[in-house]
Amino acid sequence: MKKFSYQSYSITLEGYPIWYFSWKIFSKLIIRIKTGYSFTEVQRDEYLNKIAEIVSSLFFFYRKVKIKYLYPFFNKNLVFYANMKLLKPNKKTLNNL
Numbered sequence: 001m002k003k004f005s006y007q008s009y010s011i012t013l014e015g016y017p018i019w020y021f022s023w024k025i026f027s028k029l030i031i032r033i034k035t036g037y038s039f040t041e042v043q044r045d046e047y048l049n050k051i052a053e054i055v056s057s058l059f060f061f062y063r064k065v066k067i068k069y070l071y072p073f074f075n076k077n078l079v080f081y082a083n084m085k086l087l088k089p090n091k092k093t094l095n096n097l
Contacts, residue, residue, distance in 0.1 A: 007086040010070065013051060018078050051082055063088040 013019050031039035051067075058065050064087040069079045076082075 008083060010081050010083045011051065011054065011085070013069075013076075013079060013082055015078070016074075016077055019080055022080075058084065058086060061090055061093055062086045063090055085088065 010030060019062050022030040028039055029038065035068055055067065062067045066087065068083045068085070070083055071079060
């Protein structure tokens with residue numbers, strides 16, 4: 001990476017209230033209608049990492065991680081997505097990989 005460049009990624013916030021509520025209503029209903037089966041058990045184990053786990057692992061590679069909560073209400077518990085801006089790579093760690 002160049003000196004003042006950065007990487008940016010957006011992730012979904014599964015497990016947070018607004019995501020869980022919308023997922024529960026729409027996904028469960030659609031799967032139940034299409035297949036007749038409950039999709040809760042399958043979907044519950046699909047995503048294992050929460051945003052706190054992802055961010056803590058990113059600090060291994062980057063010295064600065066900024067998180068911006070996006071859409072619809074810009075609050076951690078009321079959003080579907082978070083954007084992570086990764087700055088200042090940890091060159092010692094990256095060179096040793």
